[in-house]
Amino acid sequence: MIIYIIRRLLYTIPIVFGVLLLTFVLFTLVGGDISIEIAGKGASAATINEIRQEYGLNKPLFLSWDSQFVNHFKSALTFDFGRARDREPVIDKIKRGAGPSLALMVPIFVGTIIISVSLALIIAFLRGTVWDSLTVIICVAGMSIPYLSFILFGQYFLAYKWGLSPVFFSPDLSMAQYTALPILIGIVTGLGGEVRFYRTVMLDEMRSDYVRTAFAKGLSTRRVLFKHVLKNAMIPIITRVVLAIPFLFLGSLLLERFFGIPGLGYLMIEAIGSRDYFVINAMTYISAILFVIFNVITDICYAWVDPRVSFD
Amino acid sequence: MYLPPGIKNLSQKEFALKLSSVVFTAALLVIAGCEGAPSGEDANEAVIYAVMPSKIQGFDPGYTSGIYSAQVASEIFECLYQYHYLKRPYKLIPQLAEGMPEVSRDNLTYTIRIKKGIYFADDKCFADGKGRELKASDFVFAWKRIANIKYLSPNWWIFEHKILGLDEFREYTKSCKGQFDVDYSLGIEGLETPDDYTIVIRLKKPWPQIMYLLAFPPTAPIAKEAVDYYGKDIIRHPVGTGPFKLNVWNRGSYIELVKNPNFREEYYPSEGEEGDRENGFLADAGKRLPLVDKISWLIIEEEQPMWLQFLRGKLDASAIPKDSFGNAISPSRELTSDMKERNIRLVKIHDPDTYFIGFNMEDPVLGNNKPLRQAISCGYNRAGETELFWNNAWDVAYGFIPPMFEAYNPKIKEIGQRYDPEKANQLLKQAEKIYGGKLPKLRLTIGATDTQSRQLGQYNKRCLEEIGLEIELEFMDWPIFMEKLNTKSCQIFSVGWMADYPDTETFLQVFYSKNASPGPNHYNYSSKKFDEIYEKAVVMPNSPERTELYRQAEQTVLEDCPAVCALHRVRYILCHDWLGNYKGHVFPYGVWKYRKVDVTKRAAYKELLKKG
Numbered sequence: 001m002i003i004y005i006i007r008r009l010l011y012t013i014p015i016v017f018g019v020l021l022l023t024f025v026l027f028t029l030v031g032g033d034i035s036i037e038i039a040g041k042g043a044s045a046a047t048i049n050e051i052r053q054e055y056g057l058n059k060p061l062f063l064s065w066d067s068q069f070v071n072h073f074k075s076a077l078t079f080d081f082g083r084a085r086d087r088e089p090v091i092d093k094i095k096r097g098a099g100p101s102l103a104l105m106v107p108i109f110v111g112t113i114i115i116s117v118s119l120a121l122i123i124a125f126l127r128g129t130v131w132d133s134l135t136v137i138i139c140v141a142g143m144s145i146p147y148l149s150f151i152l153f154g155q156y157f158l159a160y161k162w163g164l165s166p167v168f169f170s171p172d173l174s175m176a177q178y179t180a181l182p183i184l185i186g187i188v189t190g191l192g193g194e195v196r197f198y199r200t201v202m203l204d205e206m207r208s209d210y211v212r213t214a215f216a217k218g219l220s221t222r223r224v225l226f227k228h229v230l231k232n233a234m235i236p237i238i239t240r241v242v243l244a245i246p247f248l249f250l251g252s253l254l255l256e257r258f259f260g261i262p263g264l265g266y267l268m269i270e271a272i273g274s275r276d277y278f279v280i281n282a283m284t285y286i287s288a289i290l291f292v293i294f295n296v297i298t299d300i301c302y303a304w305v306d307p308r309v310s311f312d
Numbered sequence: 313m314y315l316p317p318g319i320k321n322l323s324q325k326e327f328a329l330k331l332s333s334v335v336f337t338a339a340l341l342v343i344a345g346c347e348g349a350p351s352g353e354d355a356n357e358a359v360i361y362a363v364m365p366s367k368i369q370g371f372d373p374g375y376t377s378g379i380y381s382a383q384v385a386s387e388i389f390e391c392l393y394q395y396h397y398l399k400r401p402y403k404l405i406p407q408l409a410e411g412m413p414e415v416s417r418d419n420l421t422y423t424i425r426i427k428k429g430i431y432f433a434d435d436k437c438f439a440d441g442k443g444r445e446l447k448a449s450d451f452v453f454a455w456k457r458i459a460n461i462k463y464l465s466p467n468w469w470i471f472e473h474k475i476l477g478l479d480e481f482r483e484y485t486k487s488c489k490g491q492f493d494v495d496y497s498l499g500i501e502g503l504e505t506p507d508d509y510t511i512v513i514r515l516k517k518p519w520p521q522i523m524y525l526l527a528f529p530p531t532a533p534i535a536k537e538a539v540d541y542y543g544k545d546i547i548r549h550p551v552g553t554g555p556f557k558l559n560v561w562n563r564g565s566y567i568e569l570v571k572n573p574n575f576r577e578e579y580y581p582s583e584g585e586e587g588d589r590e591n592g593f594l595a596d597a598g599k600r601l602p603l604v605d606k607i608s609w610l611i612i613e614e615e616q617p618m619w620l621q622f623l624r625g626k627l628d629a630s631a632i633p634k635d636s637f638g639n640a641i642s643p644s645r646e647l648t649s650d651m652k653e654r655n656i657r658l659v660k661i662h663d664p665d666t667y668f669i670g671f672n673m674e675d676p677v678l679g680n681n682k683p684l685r686q687a688i689s690c691g692y693n694r695a696g697e698t699e700l701f702w703n704n705a706w707d708v709a710y711g712f713i714p715p716m717f718e719a720y721n722p723k724i725k726e727i728g729q730r731y732d733p734e735k736a737n738q739l740l741k742q743a744e745k746i747y748g749g750k751l752p753k754l755r756l757t758i759g760a761t762d763t764q765s766r767q768l769g770q771y772n773k774r775c776l777e778e779i780g781l782e783i784e785l786e787f788m789d790w791p792i793f794m795e796k797l798n799t800k801s802c803q804i805f806s807v808g809w810m811a812d813y814p815d816t817e818t819f820l821q822v823f824y825s826k827n828a829s830p831g832p833n834h835y836n837y838s839s840k841k842f843d844e845i846y847e848k849a850v851v852m853p854n855s856p857e858r859t860e861l862y863r864q865a866e867q868t869v870l871e872d873c874p875a876v877c878a879l880h881r882v883r884y885i886l887c888h889d890w891l892g893n894y895k896g897h898v899f900p901y902g903v904w905k906y907r908k909v910d911v912t913k914r915a916a917y918k919e920l921l922k923k924g
Contacts, residue, residue, distance in 0.1 A: 160620040168617045262564030
């Protein structure tokens with residue numbers, strides 16, 4: 001197993017290199033020169049040149065030990081992402097944004113999984129009934145409605161009209177107060193797709209011979225569902241759940257923006273808008289690393305839940 | 313469908329339904345408990361809750377360039393001069409200066425005395441943590457710092473080629489290793505401090521606009537101790553002499569300023585313009601400033617939450633979102649009855665800006681074809697744009713000088729640019745003759761990719777296609793757009809220009825040939841006649857002769873038509889009745905010290921909301 005993990009971790013090297021190369025090409029070669037924008041209005045060529053020097057944009061792109069790409073690579077490997085365009089160290093920005101993003105995304109993630117898996121089990125159990133059909137209709141409707149509509153609707157009715165929650169962040173509110181509504185919206189918007197997916201997974205299992213055998217042996221419904229069906233449905237659940245974890249780090253752009261939560265989703269989009277290459281580079285790199293790590297964890301989990309999977 | 317045994321077990325179904333209802337009820341209960349929970353708000357504290365529609369870069373006035381950063385910094389830092397809060401047209405009055413400057417006969421030397429007994433806010437950057445007295449050298453340090461090329465200030469345009477010796481100082485900084493290796497003790501001929509309270513500025517050539525720039529936040533004095541102590545982090549550790557100091561800056565969420573206990577004695581003005589007394593703007597005349605304990609800016613970039621926060625009384629003032637305009641403003645441009653019932657007031661602000669459809673005069677098709685440019689100007693329906701996109705609130709532009717400027721020509725509606733599709737068709741025929749056949753497809757570039765900008769681009773295209781032109785649209789992000797402008801790569805483009813100070817020169821500079829791209833003259837317009845007028849007017853002090861020259865310059869541009877003058881922006885701001893002394897100001901630097909809140913009225917509004 002250790003050899004397997006080492007081998008998988010070695011695979012990450014070309015992946016990370018590819019990510020770094022891609023971000024570099026996209027923002028350096030395609031994105032254009034940021035120095036003119038930083039220089040301000042009517043800046044002279046000398047000022048623009050000085051900015052290029054400060055940000056290392058006057059160095060060769062590839063073919064040198066001190067090239068822009070090598071420096072980009074070095075900063076990623078040492079986790080020294082430098083300072084953002086507003087002169088704040090990039091790592092400080094990420095540390096500050098990670099808390100609010102996770103405070104929002106972890107409850108949404110956990111809540112969505114618990115509710116969707118439970119509902120899927122129940123619906124799979126009630127398949128063919130009116131409850132099953134109703135749930136499928138609601139799920140499809142939920143998936144069809146744009147995410148933004150849930151936010152606008154929730155904010156207008158639950159917060160503004162009915163006063164059940166604050167409309168927006170305020171310094172005198174606790175985190176629980178200003179994140180409660182976005183968490184609820186995040187969970188509700190995610191349920192449609194998740195419930196449908198898990199229902200399909202559960203239904204596949206419910207049709208299996210071992211389920212009929214279990215019922216024939218006289219096992220209780222609860223035992224069949226939770227002990228047998230759920231355990232056998234774990235492979236697709238793990239794939240979906242574990243691989244979703246790295247994206248929690250990226251936060252939710254729309255929820256953060258509409259509810260004033262200063263998380264990483266907001267940070268990333270702003271960085272793209274203002275071409276803050278240093279922030280984009282750091283966020284992309286960290287996301288890529290997390291994704292690769294969680295991919296390995298997913299594989300390990302497969303073996304843990306399914307004895308048929310081996311590392312050979 | 314195969315159904316396993318046990319599926320009809322009703323107790324399981326009941327269990328399932330109960331489980332789902334428990335989860336959702338719990339979620340709703342958590343939500344419902346949120347709004348009513350106790351908060352840390354002190355009801356008697358005079359706090360202004362304002363909105364910031366964008367994140368700010370920081371609090372270092374020399375380094376930041378955005379309007380919002382400058383607005384917040386101007387509450388912490390002060391300049392030599394400031395705009396009178398109430399008087400219109402906008403008038404400069406001393407802020408840190410003792411009086412108006414003594415100007416030499418040749419208009420090249422300005423001697424300014426600063427007030428004594430002004431102290432920086434207490435900060436750990438000072439030896440004993442107590443703010444020291446402001447000195448003339450703090451101004452010179454701040455300006456040299458902007459000149460320091462390694463500091464990468466976007467505000468160098470203010471001083472470039474203006475002060476004796478400062479450009480040479482900038483040249484010297486090129487040889488320094490980093491921004492903190494520059495020797496600021498080096499003397500500069502044009503910036504002297506004969507004593508701690510006097511600054512002598514010597515200019516290379518007359519520069520009457522200097523007075524406005526001495527009221528511009530980037531020229532505020534900076535304590536060298538703060539720069540040395542905080543280094544690059546000074547962007548989040550402002551140490552100024554202003555009425556407020558920074559309490560909390562939660563980047564991306566909110567900014568909180570509190571009263572600076574070291575702030576000197578400054579009083580609310582006792583004079584204003586006509587109607588100010590009747591409108592209650594002089595009720596606080598003679599009161600010591602600031603009038604509130606705290607200002608809290610919430611950063612809200614989306615319109616819906618900003619608007620809902622305002623309606624719930626969590627914000628004291630707000631702009632009106634485009635989609636809610638009809639709910640707030642009636643067709644007669646008055647407040648709707650719903651807004652009046654809430655005791656909300658309307659403040660209209662005519663911004664000192666002009667939006668253009670510009671032409672690259674170096675483009676072979678457009679540059680040599682004046683009838684073509686004029687045809688585009690005549691074919692652009694400006695009133696249609698304001699109706700379709702700006703709720704009919706913006707003013708149609710006939711020239712590039714906005715109405716608030718002294719040089720605004722009262723006859724501009726008759727002699728300026730206007731929508732005239734018939735004339736456009738005639739001009740287009742002339743344009744085709746000059747071109748020698750059917751005109752090629754023209755490319756219009758828009759420096760934004762959001763939905764509204766795309767819609768506006770489509771509208772521009774439609775207007776020009778209606779007169780028979782073929783238009784190709786291209787949309788791009790602002791930085792790439794700027795790069796294209798700076799490299800003269802656009803053909804037709806959409807831009808705006810906002811005045812930094814109330815002198816028409818700020819608009820004229822964008823048509824001056826020596827400011828061609830990468831300078832602000834992105835039209836690359838070059839007219840000997842215009843340049844002569846500009847060079848003559850720009851060094852003249854304010855006078856009727858200068859105003860006349862400004863108007864001549866405008867007329868020259870309108871005739872040559874390097875750009876279509878489209879619209880002047882008008883902002884509609886709503887205020888709750890508890891926000892007092894809120895008078896619109898287009899140079900909103902250091903204005904919050906004059907504003908006040910009535911906490912009783914704010915509490916009454918909350919009661920009104922509870923009653924529904």
